[in-house]
Amino acid sequence: MVDRFSISRREQTVYRAKQPSIHAVALAAAMMALVTSPGSRAEEPTTPMVLGAVMKQLGRDMQAVTGAISREDWSRVEDLAPKLVRRDEPPFTEKMRILARLGTDLGKFRSFDTQVHDAANSMGDAAMRGDGLAVINAFARVQQACLGCHQGFRKSFMEHFQTKR
Numbered sequence: 492m493v494d495r496f497s498i499s500r501r502e503q504t505v506y507r508a509k510q511p512s513i514h515a516v517a518l519a520a521a522m523m524a525l526v527t528s529p530g531s532r533a534e535e536p537t538t539p540m541v542l543g544a545v546m547k548q549l550g551r552d553m554q555a556v557t558g559a560i561s562r563e564d565w566s567r568v569e570d571l572a573p574k575l576v577r578r579d580e581p582p583f584t585e586k587m588r589i590l591a592r593l594g595t596d597l598g599k600f601r602s603f604d605t606q607v608h609d610a611a612n613s614m615g616d617a618a619m620r621g622d623g624l625a626v627i628n629a630f631a632r633v634q635q636a637c638l639g640c641h642q643g644f645r646k647s648f649m650e651h652f653q654t655k656r
């Protein structure tokens with residue numbers, strides 16, 4: 492197709508540079524809607540969030556790691572470590588609600604997640620080397636990160652999102 496409206500690469504670059512990214516726009520719009528619409532709280536669904544499901548799975552995976560450690564089954568620990576890192580992404584709307592909820596605490600929340608991530612990776616590496624003590628040390632760091640985030644956020648999340656179980 493002959494494209495009469497084709498724009499040069501240079502123009503595209505200039506155009507892009509002037510445009511905030513689609514994500515930034517969508518995010519800002521969603522945040523505005525959340526912050527400004529009166530009664531938005533009442534409209535929040537009470538169904539369990541994806542976050543809750545992700546957490547339940549994390550809990551199960553951690554239990555499996557404990558079991559594998561007590562059997563000194565390092566290859567099992569190695570298999571389980573990536574599960575603590577992998578995340579099912581919540582759907583867009585849920586993510587927006589979480590972001591809106593977090594506000595300026597986003598950095599803190601993220602850093603706990605990164606700590607889980609890093610500690611789980613070193614646990615996997617240690618398991619690969621068959622270094623039991625290092626596995627246990629890394630496992631403790633994973634748990635500290637879980638605990639840190641829960642102490643900081645769990646209660647307020649559950650109250651805010653009225654998570655039912």
Ligand code: HEC
Nearest residue numbers: 543546547549550553600603604636637640644645648654
């Ligand atoms: C970045 C923050 C954060 C980190 C890190 C985190 N959690 Fe959570 N977790 C939460 C929040 C917030 C809730 C409460 C939300 C909810 O239950 O809907 C929660 C709830 C839970 C629950 C209760 C779920 C339920 O439905 O009863 C379990 C189990 C859990 N987390 C396990 C873990 C484990 C294990 C780790 C570490 C490997 C971990 N979490 C790391 C934020 C975090």
